[in-house]
Amino acid sequence: MFLEFLSRRYWKQFAAIAAVHIITASYGVTVGWPAPIIPLLRSPETPLPSGPVTVDEASWIGSTLCIGGTIGTILFAIIHTYFGKKIALLLTSVPHIILWTLILVGDNVWYIYGARFCSGLTGGGVVSVVPLYIADIADKK
Template structure:
């Protein structure tokens, strides 16, 4: 019944907004990933071959994402300017894919640091770009 009420034009807008916000859901999963994984990485049963991580290393895992956030915001601006919002939004999938690959294949804490910086790049770009994209495709009414 809800979809019958909405015209085809609005359905397309709704679908585009949902698709654009999928990167936000992926980013949320990445941010929340640290809550269950840090206690595991600090335990004697750590999956890292290098052994359990220290409290300082766990702190860095949580904080290096901010460096990537600043970088992501600065990197997405020229991509948006020269190639458009759609290409810039699609380009955010690249660091996000690399970060999950690093987390899956990494065997020490430095891979996790690099993945978290890439997560920040994705987040910084996403927070700058998704609202612009949604405002651009939304009906003025």
């Protein structure tokens, strides 16, 4: 049984599933990103030229991911219905690229809000499309 599991027939599936989970792992990084960053953004040594963020702003940094996630789940469900799971899965990388670009070039808290919103969009796509895509490509055994 185990040797059959390691046969050539399954290697393409393993490779495809591993590739799909790269975006999932990267999304996981963005979910945990605020834990070490918010204390830095609230301190006087903040990298933001606009100065330290307030408690309310830090709260919004955490919350905007959920807003984007709600919209992303609906958006990517519509995309995969009309264009297919593969296209929807590829499109999850677009907001992900935007989010890291916003974090890289952002000089105030609004860039971070936008980045966290884009992270939510990616997350909505990941949780709604990845399981369906894997179910489609996986062997029925």
